[in-house]
Each structure stands twice: as structure tokens, then as C-alpha cells.
Amino acid sequence: MDxxxxxxxxxxxxxxxxxxxxxxAFAPQAPADTSLEYAVKAAYLSKFGIFxxxxxxxxxxxxxxxxxxxxxxxxxxxxxxxVVEGQHIGEHPLTIRRMKTVTRNSxxxxxxxxxxxxxxxxxxxxxxxxxxxxxxxxxxxRGQAAGxxxxxxxxxxxxxxxxxxxxxQNGIIISSHLLSLALSxxxxx
Amino acid sequence: MHWLSDLPIRWKLVLVTILTCAIxxxxxxxxxxxxSSRNYAAQKSHEVAVQAEVLGASLTAPLVFxxxxxxxxxxxxxxxxxxxxAAGAYAANGALLASYARAGAASRLLPLKASPAGQHxxxxxxxxxLPVVKAGNVVGSIYLVVTVDPLSVRLVRIGGxxxxxxxxxxxxxxxISMRLNATISNAIREIATAASRxxxxxxxxxxxSTRRTDEIGVLVSTFGKMLxxxxxxxxxxxxxxxxxMSSGIAHDINNAVSPVALYTQSLLERETxxxxxxxxxxxxxxxxxxxxxxxxxxxxxFSRKREPEMTLAPLNLNQLVKQVIDLTRARxxxxxxxxxxxxxxxxxxxxxxxxxxxxxxxxxxxxxxxxFNAVDAMPQGGTLTLSTKTVEIAGAKHVFxxxxxxxxxxxxxxxxxxxxxxxxxxxxxxTGLGMAMVYGIVQRHSAxxxxxxxxxEGTSVRLSFLARTPVLTEPxxxxxxxxxxxxxxxxxVDDDPFVLDSMRAVLELDGHVIVIADSGQNGIDTxxxxxxxxxxxxxVITDLGMPYVDGNQxxxxxxxxxxxxxxxxxxGWGRRMNADGDAPANVDHLLSKPPQxxxxxxxxxxxx
Numbered sequence: 001m002d003x004x005x006x007x008x009x010x011x012x013x014x015x016x017x018x019x020x021x022x023x024x025a026f027a028p029q030a031p032a033d034t035s036l037e038y039a040v041k042a043a044y045l046s047k048f049g050i051f052x053x054x055x056x057x058x059x060x061x062x063x064x065x066x067x068x069x070x071x072x073x074x075x076x077x078x079x080x081x082x083v084v085e086g087q088h089i090g091e092h093p094l095t096i097r098r099m100k101t102v103t104r105n106s107x108x109x110x111x112x113x114x115x116x117x118x119x120x121x122x123x124x125x126x127x128x129x130x131x132x133x134x135x136x137x138x139x140x141x142r143g144q145a146a147g148x149x150x151x152x153x154x155x156x157x158x159x160x161x162x163x164x165x166x167x168x169q170n171g172i173i174i175s176s177h178l179l180s181l182a183l184s185x186x187x188x189x
Numbered sequence: 190m191h192w193l194s195d196l197p198i199r200w201k202l203v204l205v206t207i208l209t210c211a212i213x214x215x216x217x218x219x220x221x222x223x224x225s226s227r228n229y230a231a232q233k234s235h236e237v238a239v240q241a242e243v244l245g246a247s248l249t250a251p252l253v254f255x256x257x258x259x260x261x262x263x264x265x266x267x268x269x270x271x272x273x274x275a276a277g278a279y280a281a282n283g284a285l286l287a288s289y290a291r292a293g294a295a296s297r298l299l300p301l302k303a304s305p306a307g308q309h310x311x312x313x314x315x316x317x318x319l320p321v322v323k324a325g326n327v328v329g330s331i332y333l334v335v336t337v338d339p340l341s342v343r344l345v346r347i348g349g350x351x352x353x354x355x356x357x358x359x360x361x362x363x364x365i366s367m368r369l370n371a372t373i374s375n376a377i378r379e380i381a382t383a384a385s386r387x388x389x390x391x392x393x394x395x396x397x398s399t400r401r402t403d404e405i406g407v408l409v410s411t412f413g414k415m416l417x418x419x420x421x422x423x424x425x426x427x428x429x430x431x432x433x434m435s436s437g438i439a440h441d442i443n444n445a446v447s448p449v450a451l452y453t454q455s456l457l458e459r460e461t462x463x464x465x466x467x468x469x470x471x472x473x474x475x476x477x478x479x480x481x482x483x484x485x486x487x488x489x490x491f492s493r494k495r496e497p498e499m500t501l502a503p504l505n506l507n508q509l510v511k512q513v514i515d516l517t518r519a520r521x522x523x524x525x526x527x528x529x530x531x532x533x534x535x536x537x538x539x540x541x542x543x544x545x546x547x548x549x550x551x552x553x554x555x556x557x558x559x560x561f562n563a564v565d566a567m568p569q570g571g572t573l574t575l576s577t578k579t580v581e582i583a584g585a586k587h588v589f590x591x592x593x594x595x596x597x598x599x600x601x602x603x604x605x606x607x608x609x610x611x612x613x614x615x616x617x618x619x620t621g622l623g624m625a626m627v628y629g630i631v632q633r634h635s636a637x638x639x640x641x642x643x644x645x646e647g648t649s650v651r652l653s654f655l656a657r658t659p660v661l662t663e664p665x666x667x668x669x670x671x672x673x674x675x676x677x678x679x680x681x682v683d684d685d686p687f688v689l690d691s692m693r694a695v696l697e698l699d700g701h702v703i704v705i706a707d708s709g710q711n712g713i714d715t716x717x718x719x720x721x722x723x724x725x726x727x728x729v730i731t732d733l734g735m736p737y738v739d740g741n742q743x744x745x746x747x748x749x750x751x752x753x754x755x756x757x758x759x760x761g762w763g764r765r766m767n768a769d770g771d772a773p774a775n776v777d778h779l780l781s782k783p784p785q786x787x788x789x790x791x792x793x794x795x796x797x
Contacts (some may be wrong), residue, residue, distance in 0.1 A: 047253045050324040090324045177250035181259055 035077065040158045041151055042080040045136060048149060049089040049110055051178035055171055058109065058132040065095040069108035071124050072116030074098060075138070102127050110134045113147055121145055132171045148174070152183060159183045199367070199374040206366035210358050218351040225347070226340060234308055237317045237335050240273070245321040245331045248278050252321055252329035255280060257287050264289035274314065277332040279303035286329065294334075303330045313339045376405045380412050392420050393605060427610045428625070439485040440734060443761035443782040448691035450478045450783035455695045458786070482783055483550040484626075501546040501634075503657065506577050506590050507538045509549065513556040514575065521564045521573060530570040537576035543656035545588050547634050555630040558623040559592040559650050565615060566596025566648060574649075579656065586656035593649035599642040607640070677793060678702045678724070682712030682731040682743055683759070688782070692730070695786065701793070709738025713746040720750050728796050733760040744775035755796050759784060 049066050059066075066089050070080070080096060087094040099106060101119040104127060111133050115121035122145035125135055135147030148166045152159050162182040167174050168189075179185050196204070244263065251260035260278045264287050267273045275298040277288040283303035290298065304318045317333045338346075376399070383394045394416060399409045453475045457468065514534070521532045556575075563573050574593040579586055599607065599614075606612045608628040613621035631638045631652060642648040679701050683689045686707065693703045704719070704726070706712035712731060719726060729747050733740035744756040755777040778792050 044254060047328075050253060050326060050328075051250065088325050175250070177247075181250045181254055181256050 035079075037153070037158060038076050039079045041138065042076045043083050044151070044158065044160070045076075045080065045110070045112060046083045046087055046094065048134060048136065048178070049094060051175035052110075052134050053173040053175070054109060054132050059092065062091050064092060066092040066109045067107050068094060068096050068110045068112070069102060069106055070096060070098045070112045070114060071102040071106075071108075072100065072119060072121070073114035075114060104128060104131055108133050110136065111147070112136045112138075114138070121147075128170075130169060134167070134170070134172055134174075148172075149182075154183060162186070164188050197374065198377060199370045202370040202373070203363060203366055206362050207359060210362050211355055214351060214355050214358065218347060218354075222344060222347050226343060229338075229343065230310070233315055233335070233337055234317075237308065237315050237333055238319070240270075240335075241317045241319040241331050241333045244276065244333065245319055248331065249321055249323045249328060252278060252280060252286065253323065255286065260287035261289075268292075272336050273333060274336050275299050275332075275334040279330045279332065281327060281329050283330075298334045299332055304332065306330070310337065313337050373405060376401075376409060380409060383412065383416075387416065387419070392416065392423060393602065424609065428629070431610045431622075431625070435485075440761040442485045443482065444685045444688055446478050446481055447685075447761075447783040448687045449474070450482075451691040451695045451786065453478065454786040455698060459698065478783065480550050480554060483548075484554055501548060503544040504547045504549055504552065505542065505544055506552070506588055506654070507542050509552055510536065510538060510556065510575050510577060510590065513553055513560060516553070517557055517560045517564075520561060530568070532564060532567055532570055533572045535572055535574040537574065537578075539576075539578040541579075542577050543579060543586055543588060545654035546657045547636075547654065551630045551633070555627045555652065556590065556592065558627050562623060562650075563592055563594035563596065563648070565618075566594050566598070568596075571595035571647070580653075588654045588656050589651050590654075591649055591651040593647065595647040598644040598646050598648055599640075600644050604640055604642050676700050676702060677727040677797060678704070679793075680704050680706065680712060680716055680719070680726040680729045680731075682706045682709060682729065682735075682740070684708055684732060684735040688732070692784070696789075696793075699790070699793075709735045709740070709743045712743050713738065716747055717750055725751060726754060728755050728757060728793060730757045730759060733758050741773050741775070744773065748775040757792055 045068065049068070054066075068080075068084065070076070074080070084094050084096050097106070097108070100116060102108060102111060102113070102124050106128075108128060109132070111124070111128055113121045113124040113135060115124065119127070121137055121139075125137070125145055125147055128135065134149065136149045136151070137145070137147035138151040139146050146161070146163065148163050148170065150161045150163070152161060160182055161184045162174060162179055163186040164174060164179065165186050165188050193201070244267070247263050248260055250256065251258075251263065264276050264278060267276050267289055268291065271291065273289075273291065274294040275288065275290040277299040278286045279302070280286045285299065285301060285303075288299050298314075306318050306320050308315065308317045310316075313336065315333075315335045315337050317335070318330060319333075320327050320330045322328065376397075379397055383396055386394045396409055396413045396416070399406050401409070453471055456463075457471050457475065463471070514536070521534065560573065560575075567573070572595045574591070576589075576591045576593070578589050578591075580589055581587070603614060607624045609621070610625040611621035612624075627650075628638065634654060636655070637653040639651045639653065640648065641651075679696060681689060681692050681696075681703060683692070683705075684707060689705045689707060693705055696703050704715060706715045709731070712729070716726060716729060729743070731740045731743040735743075740758050740760070744758060747754055747756050756775060757778040757780060758773070758776045759780050759782055761782040780788060780792065
């Protein structure tokens with residue numbers, strides 16, 4: 001299990017880390033190791049921005065950061081910070097902002113709604129509904145309210161569904177590259 | 190390269206065309222090959238870069254999310270392009286994410302780890318490694334292995350195309366060049382055919398007339414001119430041969446007619462009581478002898494242009510025609526009547542005909558010949574027409590004399606050859622000299638001859654002389670042929686006894702004392718004896734052509750004994766020597782045979 005050892009030796013460099021995790025993801029018999037699962041999800045989360053077009057008005061300058069908000073529970077245990085460190089989406093640096101609750105004015109561009117007692121996932125989603133935010137949830141198909149991107153596990157692999165209609169409501173465009181990888185896509189009208 | 194020089198020109202030219210075509214196309218092929226192989230690499234490299242770019246773009250998301258299935262799907266789509274041997278998608282950390290290899294492709298074409306970006310050729314393959322970048326992030330890389338046709342394969346392909354092009358162009362060029370070549374080689378073949386006929390002796394080859402002005406045209410017309418001058422030369426050569434041959438005959442005839450001439454002249458002079466008829470007969474004999482002499486003289490001189498001493502006199506052709514009709518009457522009237530064949534004679538003589546300059550005996554001879562030919566052409570009878578007229582051509586007056594018959598006519602070949610010496614249509618009866626003689630006479634008079642003839646309809650021969658304003662010359666006052674008042678002691682040397690006798694007879698009548706010698710040696714002996722005996726000769730007349738000791742030797746001997754004694758050389762060789770003015774040394778006078786009494790007397794009077 002070279003790959004596993006590899007995964008355990010996650011390097012400082014984000015790219016190397018992501019690649020290792022990605023490699024992990026298609027290991028044939030991925031064990032139900034939640035830390036590995038969340039490492040993969042963190043890597044995904046850091047990459048979704050690449051395939052998203054925000055309206056120009058969403059940023060003050062081309063160099064303004066893309067803010068990745070983690071609202072409520074943070075399941076990533078620091079791996080997210082590692083993969084995001086030094087990442088850029090185009091010229092925009094990618095930064096992480098954590099908060100208990102999210103509002104319209106939290107300045108989020110990507111929102112991972114982890115949910116909390118103060119603000120359950122559906123409320124968090126409702127809070128940014130209609131703003132240019134790519135919402136990401138991890139409902140694992142449990143029937144809860146899902147964001148635009150919703151992680152699921154299939155055949156021991158991390159996959160996701162995309163609600164393109166919701167993306168349209170939020171005024172953002174998701175690249176077809178990303179759509180093509182989704183398990184299911186709820187199309188725009 | 191013998192075979193090359195033996196190849197017909199037509200095929201040589203075709204060969205040239207083929208080689209030119211082939212060389213031009215090989216050259217073009219070489220240039221195209223060089224150019225395309227230069228471009229091939231660049232083009233291929235560009236193509237592969239574009240393919241990698243496209244592939245990279247589509248693999249972006251699978252690379253980012255490590256979606257092997259999606260990546261594999263994209264890579265498998267590459268099998269549509271048989272040139273792509275292998276392709277690999279590498280994750281951002283350099284690990285191989287997915288790979289594709291064409292069926293039958295060599296294994297291990299793909300590196301296990303992502304390689305630095307770039308392109309390189311290796312073993313007829315082009316490798317491209319291209320990083321995949323999305324939104325400023327390097328998300329992985331693509332590795333493409335594309336088959337590149339090796340130079341040999343491309344050469345074979347271009348060679349095949351070239352071969353097709355060569356064959357195609359030859360299929361067009363060869364028939365065209367054959368067609369063009371025909372215009373060259375056919376003409377040359379015609380000339381060659383004509384030349385081989387000429388080699389076999391047929392000079393009457395007709396070349397195809399051509400208006401071409403190229404080298405072939407020049408060749409054809411030059412060949413035509415060469416033929417014409419060859420014909421001319423042959424004619425001259427025959428005339429020369431005839432001249433040489435007839436020279437000997439002339440000598441004998443001149444000797445033979447010498448007594449006739451001398452006796453006739455003497456009779457006409459001395460026999461005052463001859464009846465007019467007899468006198469007329471003698472006159473005719475005299476005239477005939479003159480004509481014979483003239484004919485014989487001309488016979489030797491076919492090949493010569495106008496004789497320098499030939500004195501032209503103003504002639505009335507109408508009179509001459511009448512004379513000739515009288516002379517030839519026996520031929521066209523009496524003889525024909527006897528065979529029950531009637532030849533009708535018509536004369537159309539133009540009045541006030543201008544005079545022409547000519548030699549009477551020659552023109553008489555020519556007309557006689559023409560009349561004989563006309564009569565011979567009418568074995569069944571017909572009409573013989575003699576006509577004269579004046580015609581103005583290009584501002585100059587010409588006198589035409591025409592002899593026309595209604596006989597069998599001549600075909601084209603006969604018409605062309607009739608002037609050739611020894612050419613005759615009369616078999617054994619003809620000498621083949623008549624028309625040649627006429628031709629010579631016409632030439633000497635700077636006159637022209639034209640023949641019109643149609644088989645079965647008849648022939649007309651027209652002589653055209655330039656008309657002259659007669660120069661009024663003092664009519665030569667007939668010298669009363671008086672016998673020399675003084676007696677001379679004359680030695681006559683000749684090997685012909687008849688000449689000796691007649692000379693002696695005639696000169697003795699003039700009152701001279703004649704001693705004869707019948708050979709050169711006898712003449713010299715007689716002269717020496719007489720000289721030493723104190724009875725020297727006043728004049729020596731010697732024949733030129735004698736066996737053993739000839740006239741020149743006699744003259745030299747005489748001058749050696751007595752330098753002051755005049756020597757008169759009589760020659761049967763005609764007027765030639767006089768003409769050339771080369772009277773031999775030791776000879777004071779040169780006279781031709783048959784001797785003219787007046788001439789002889791004049792010379793003798795000089796030494797009296």
C-alpha cells in the first residue's frame with residue numbers, strides 16, 4: 001500500500017498534497033477513513049473556484065482575494081488550510097475565512113456550509129441565496145438541503161452533484177469541465 | 190553510345206522530350222521533397238502542439254479532481270487518430286493518472302513520471318509534454334507520442350506521386366513531341382530519299398516544295414539548288430566530253446571537206462561560162478560546206494561560251510527562215526510525199542521584223558534542227574508552222590522565231606531532258622545532239638529558248654532574240670578575187686593527199702610554184718635541200734596535226750634554217766587556237782581548214 005504510505009506523508013506543498021489525496025481517492029479499496037475523505041474534499045473545495053466564473057462586480061480589483069468561507073462546523077481538521085495556502089484562482093489569491101454564522105455581508109465567494117446549532121445548513125444557504133456565492137455542502141445524500149455543489153460518496157469515492165439552476169440564481173457560471181465530472185447536474189431551465 | 194547515333198532523329202527527339210520531362214519532374218520532386226521535409230517537422234510539431242493543447246483543455250477537470258475514468262475516456266477518444274501512438278495524463282505531482290496506447294504500439298512509450306514541457310523527435314516519433322494550466326494553476330500535464338513518417342516513407346510516397354506525374358506528363362508530351370518531330374524528321378527523310386535517288390543517278394528528283402523558312406526549309410531549298418547546279422554541272426560535263434570527242438572528228442571532217450571547199454571556190458571563180466543552174470548548185474555546195482565547217486566547229490565547242498572571234502552580224506530572221514525552208518524542203522516535202530504522208534507548211538512571218546545580231550550559219554543550223562525534229566514528230570503528217578514576230582518584254586524589243594508542229598508532243602520528262610547531249614527519242618536514227626546543239630547556239634547568242642508541248646497535240650519551240658537597231662556598217666565591198674600578180678615558190682606540207690592535191694591545184698591556178706611534201710619529216714628535208722640548193726621557198730604552208738613530226742616541229746625546223754621564211758600553219762582543229770590567240774612560236778599565220786581561198790590569197794599577198 002504504497003499509496004497509503006504516500007498519503008500519510010502528506011508534504012507541505014499543497015499541490016503535492018492534493019495530488020497524493022487524489023491518488024488516494026481512486027485506490028480500489030478505499031478504507032472508510034474519514035480523515036482521508038475530508039482531505040480529498042478539502043482538495044476539491046480548493047479547486048472548485050478554478051471552474052467558476054463570478055461576475056466582475058463580485059471583486060473590487062482583479063487582485064482581490066477569492067474568499068472561501070467555512071461556516072459552522074469545520075470537518076477538515078487543518079487540511080484545508082494546507083491545500084489552500086498559496087493557491088490562486090487566476091490572479092485572485094484564495095483565502096479562508098471561518099465563521100459561526102454566515103450573512104449576506106460576510107464577503108464569501110465560496111461557502112462551505114458545515115452547519116451548526118446556531119445556523120443549520122439550510123439557513124446558512126438561505127443567508128447567501130441570490131448573492132454571487134458558490135455554495136458547497138456535504139450532505140452525503142442524506143436528503144438535507146444541498147448547496148450548488150454537494151459532496152457524495154459513491155463506490156468509496158468522493159464525488160459531487162451540481163445544482164446548476166441554483167448557480168444561475170446566484171449569478172455564477174460553472175464551467176462545463178466541472179459539470180462533466182459531476183454525478184448529476186440539475187440543469188439551468 | 191553507338192546506339193544513340195544510330196537512333197532515328199524522331200526517336201532521338203522523343204528521347205530528349207522524355208529526358209527533359211523526367212529531369213524537370215525529378216528536380217521539381219527534389220525541391221518539393223526538400224521543402225516539405227523542412228516543413229514537415231515544423232508542421233507536425235505544430236499539429237502535435239495543438240492536439241496536446243486540445244487534449245489538455247478537455248482533461249483539465251479530470252486532472253484537477255483526479256477523475257481517472259473521465260481522463261481515460263478522453264484519452265481513449267484519441268484512437269480516432271492513428272498517428273497518435275500513446276498519450277498520458279499526469280497529475281500535478283507528476284504521477285501518471287491515465288494512459289492510452291494505440292493497439293500494437295510499443296510499450297513503455299510513456300514516462301512513468303511527468304516530464305518537463307517540450308517537444309522532441311525520437312525514432313520516428315514526436316513526443317510532446319505539455320503542462321495543463323487552469324486559471325493560473327498548473328493542474329497536471331499531457332504527454333503525447335505521435336508517429337512521424339520517416340524520411341524514407343515520405344520519399345517513397347513522393348516518389349510514387351512523382352512517378353505518376355512523370356507517366357502522366359509523358360503520356361501527354363510524347364504524342365505531342367512525336368507529332369512535332371514528324372515535321373522535322375519527315376522532311377529529312379524526304380531529302381534522304383531524294384539524295385539516295387540522286388546517288389543512283391536520277392538527277393530529275395522533284396523535292397516537295399516548301400515555304401518553310403526554318404533550318405529544314407533552308408535545307409530543302411539548298412538541296413534543291415544543289416540538285417539544280419548538279420544538273421547544270423552534268424550538262425556541262427557531258428558537253429565537255431562531247432567537245433573532246435568531237436574535236437577529233439572535227440579534225441578529220443575539216444580535212445575531208447578541204448578539197449571540196451577549195452575546188453568549189455575555184456570552180457565558181459574560174460568557170461565563167463557555167464549555166465546559172467550549175468552555178469546555183471555550186472553555190473549550194475559551197476554554202477553546205479560552210480555550214481558543215483561551222484557545225485563541226487560548234488560540235489567541239491559545246492562547252493564553251495561565246496567564241497571571242499565569233500562575229501555577230503545583223504540578221505533578218507525572216508530571210509533566214511525562208512533559206513531554211515529551202516534547205517530542208519527535201520525533208521518535209523519530197524520525202525514525206527513519197528511515203529504518202531502530207532506535211533503542210535505554214536509560215537507566219539511578221540513584216541518589218543527588226544534585225545537581230547547573230548551568226549547566220551548558227552541560227553540556220555538551229556532552225557534546221559528544229560524543223561527536222563518537227564517533221565520527225567509528225568509521222569502521220571500534220572502542219573509545220575514557222576513564224577516570226579516582235580514582242581516587247583519589259584521595255585525591250587524581242588524577236589521570236591517559232592517552229593511548231595502538230596505531232597506527238599513530249600511528256601514532261603522528255604521536255605526536261607531534251608537538251609541533254611545524247612538524249613534522243615528517235616532510237617538508232619537519232620544522235621541526241623540536235624537539241625543540245627540548238628541549246629548551245631541559243632546560249633552563245635544570249636537568246637532564250639522556250640518549249641511548249643502536250644502529248645498528242647504537238648510541240649512548239651520558240652527562240653527569242655533581243656532586237657537590235659542595226660548598226661550601219663560599210664558593206665564589205667566584195668574583193669575581186671584576182672589571182673596574185675606575183676608568183677611565189679611555196680612548200681605545202683600535209684599528210685592528207687587530197688588536201689595536198691587540191692591546195693596545189695588551186696594555188697597553181699593562181700600562178701604559184703608549188704612543191705608538196707606528204708609528211709613533216711619530208712617537208713623539213715625538202716625545205717633544207719631547196720635552201721642549200723639556192724632555191725629557197727618564199728612561204729611554207731604546213732598542216733598542224735601530222736604523225737611523227739607535226740606542224741610545230743616543221744615550223745621550228747624551217748625557222749632554224751631560214752628565220753625570215755614565213756610559215757603558215759593550217760589546222761583542222763578548228764578555230765580554237767585562233768580564238769585563244771596562242772599562235773605557236775615560229776608560226777607567222779594560222780589558218781583553219783577548210784581553207785578559204787580569199788583568206789589564203791590575202792596571206793600570200795602579204796609575203797609576195
